[in-house]
Amino acid sequence: MYKIANINFIAAIAVIGGALFGFDISSMSAVISTQAYLCQFNQLGVNEQNKCMGPKADVQGGITAAMPGGSWLGALISGLLTDRFGRKTSIQIGACIWVVGSIIQAASVDIAMLIVGRVINGFSVGICSAQVPVYISELAPPSMRGRLVGFQQWAITWGILIMFFICYGCSYIKGTAAFRLPWGLQVVPALLLFLGLLFLPESPRWLAKKDRWEESKAVLTLVHGKGDPNSPFVAHEMEEIREMVEFERANADVSYMELIKPNMINRTTIGVFTQIWSQLTGMNVMMYYITYVFTMAGLGSDVLLPSSIQFIINVVMTVPALLWMDRWGRRPTLLIGAFFMCLWLCVNAGIFGAYSVPPYPGEFTSESESMSITGPPAKAVIASTYLFVASYAPTWGPVSWTYPPELFPLRLRGKAVALCTSANWAFNFALAYFVPPAFANITWRVYVLFAVFCFAMFWHVYFFFPETACKPLEEIEDIFDYSKPGSIKYLGTPAWKTHNTRATTLKKERGELSAEEKVGFEEHKAEHKEETGAL
Template identity: 45%
Template sequence: MGIESSLVGPALRFRLLLDKFPNITNIYVIASIACTAGLMFGFDISSMSAFIGTDQYQEFFDHPSSDIQGFITASMSLGSFFGSIASTFISEPFGRRASLLTCAFFWMAGAAIQSSVQDRAQLIIGRLISGIGIGFGSSVAPVYGSELSPRKIRGLIGGIFQFSVTLGIMVMFYISYGCSKINGLGSFRVAWGIQIIPGLILFIGTFFVPESPRWLAKHGYWEDAEKIVADVQAHGNREDPDVLIEISEIKEQILVDEHVRDFTYADLFKKKYLPRTITAVSAQIWQQLTGMNVMMYYIVYVFKMAGYQGDQVLTSSSIQYVLNTVITIPALYLLDKVGRRPVLLAGAAAMFTFQFAVAGLLATYSDPIPVDQRTDSTVTITIPDEHKPAARAVIACCYLFVCSFAPSWGVTIWLYCSEIWGDSASRQRGAALATAGNWIFNFAIAMFTPPAFENIAWKTYCIYGSFCAAMFVHVFFFFPETKGKRLEEIGQMWDEKVPAWRSASWQPTVPILSDAELASKMKYEHKENESELMKSDENSVDEKNQQTV
């Protein structure tokens, strides 16, 4: 409380500075700018996968062992872990836009360090610094989108973040693929330098997006909050039914959670919030344990196991990145039509199938590579030429795995973890903690996978397949449905301990007014409040006149 109080002055001056710039009011443009942080996340993933198998990279970094390569790749995730934890100390007192600016700054600084790399240590430091920026962006951007978007399209707006990630993976892969044809150090330095561009876009764009109305309301700026909701949802019409409903929802949350200013990370583990915390954190952790990042960071190794070499690997990888992006698009529609639970359950079942299919094919048809013939210490098995149909089947299963992940656990989790909390008090810190869980497991998996490929080869896929089976069970019994529910309804659902498998059909026991009834009620109260405000102003003038006399 004392720290936040001491920051009130600087926070106000910072907000007034940003408010001097004109605000964009189109929610899709706003979400696209904020989700440039997701584009950076995608850039990071494929900026390594396209180079780790090239001669230029291997020679310059002295052929890093599987352990060293794992740490180089994972250093970004380690930085992101610390960035996501630290994000609330910026976004709570200074606003969501401040965290987006911080994200852009660290990302650009890290990209500049990477592009001038001289050795392994500098590359790791650059990736750590860029990771801090990604940690800020991945924690704040989904929350910012859910707080600004109308609830009817909250799934679509929330899904833009993951779409940005997949788009970034694809774009950066093709940039890196082209740069890999450059002889010498320019092959990776140019590609890593290009990463500065999305950071610059986010930095400039943040000056032109509005602050989160829920953040403004929490800090007492009700007039500004109402104006932003009206501008974004109804072209400035404060009497619009959707605007009145949204304002009522914000007031409901703020007035009920009077302790909002005192909420800390420790509160997330109290009895009221512990089930939400476990669900959100485990959702982010399960996303990593699907094994998707194995297919993204280390796709070169996967395809080498299938017997592909050279340009064959990069061409096959590019098809996977295109599929990842394209398949994400229909998921933006599914989230608001089908719901969160069915999508997550179907995705877990499909990924379980394809992980074990890859493991079975490699176990049956691959042969060990003699030590003296290994061009990469990480890849110890390969499918020989006489079993090319099996090799193509492995690639097909990898593609189908990606097509299962992208529209389910890829796009859904970021939205789910931003809305599952149900109130303003816990949302930002809860989302930050859940995102930190994502990043620390991202780090662990990036470290684990190269040694796992080297030592247990195809059995690595059995581990990830087992995780997919476990997450199916967890979702069925413990993940409630949030589709179409107001944020305060989600909080009420938690309070009533509604079983997850009944949550889709659940209706609040304390009836919440219909949209039409609520809009009518709020319109009346809005007029009444304006009348009371005018009377208050008149009384204030009379008191000042009496004091003057």
């Protein structure tokens, strides 16, 4: 069968798996304030204006959290699937599961059925969100890896935007079709993903791990060698992959337990916290419940269209990261994002704390809409919310997907990224469930809580997160080299002393290294091989 060779097209098809997550975020965010949804799943009766009040705050939290709850389990299981069946096949399995979940969700007649459909959808998203970055990172050349894996986040933002406008258009439909139609249309990207993957090659590193060396070289020749099996870069990659596979078979297990062993716990902690912090920024909460925030800011029944501006900002502001993230490096991008998100969260907390008042009876339809703010302070809240999104989109959004696959050796990459992604979904679940009752009970202090998290993540990144941009996956092992002959164990290279190696990597990919640079590279490689062989 014909296989696509262009790495940009390969990434574009694979990241449709990320778009599934975006579709889910938007399909819930856009419908939770509509009367069709509130009446179908009503628990609180009607208000003075004879409008349905919808589910209780904690029940709505449970409905929203059902998807990330399923994603947590899907992400964990994906590590087993990908090691056995391959990266590509695992993503196809996720696409099939998504179709089933979307059909159940679209047909939901009560809250229980809706939750079941969202759990199944979540299981699919867990598989795809964990293995799409692994698949792309193992196919991408080092100098483009950040950009290509970052497409995952861009696909999420496009999924959010497209589904939001579908939901906005369907909101004018009378009856339950207003939410059933967009939930049913979610099967379309899953079908495109499944069919598109038929024309993509498998990960060359997974093929090598399974002793399918000829196929592995064929994929590298197709994608990196432009059809030339004698390409120097292909030969260099094959040599590095072969050495890493042989070393790993001679020195290590492939169980989840290895992730918490002394020589691996540091990078496991970093990878897990990358995903945890990405949730504790509060961004996905903003996406799920933005209609609550804008309703409290006085936008009333016109809340859907202003909310769409946030999603447009999310799409547009992800582009700079795709263009320049490999040049910027991972560390500066994460640090700048944490700083500015903390700033805008503090601004929102201050404005709501100083100017909001309790809503009058019947003003809002949800008990989570617990504050009312008008005039210039309300406009400032809206502007600050937009700026928060603009700070997240080019920083923690794409880097949180790019960074974890870069940290781990081949033998553990599938399981390790599955574990890291499961942490993402565990906290996504907790926060999705937590926020509606939190807005109802602690009001503006919700923003203070997330601001504290952003402050903490800034310093965690500064002291513990090393730079991995543009380094070949096999060379990143150097950063986490825990022992040398004749020495006691120590904590690798300090994070703040690591730096981007883009210039050298580009020369290597183009075959432009000078004789002196080649000698230095080979000496460093031999030294590293000798040291790691002594472990």
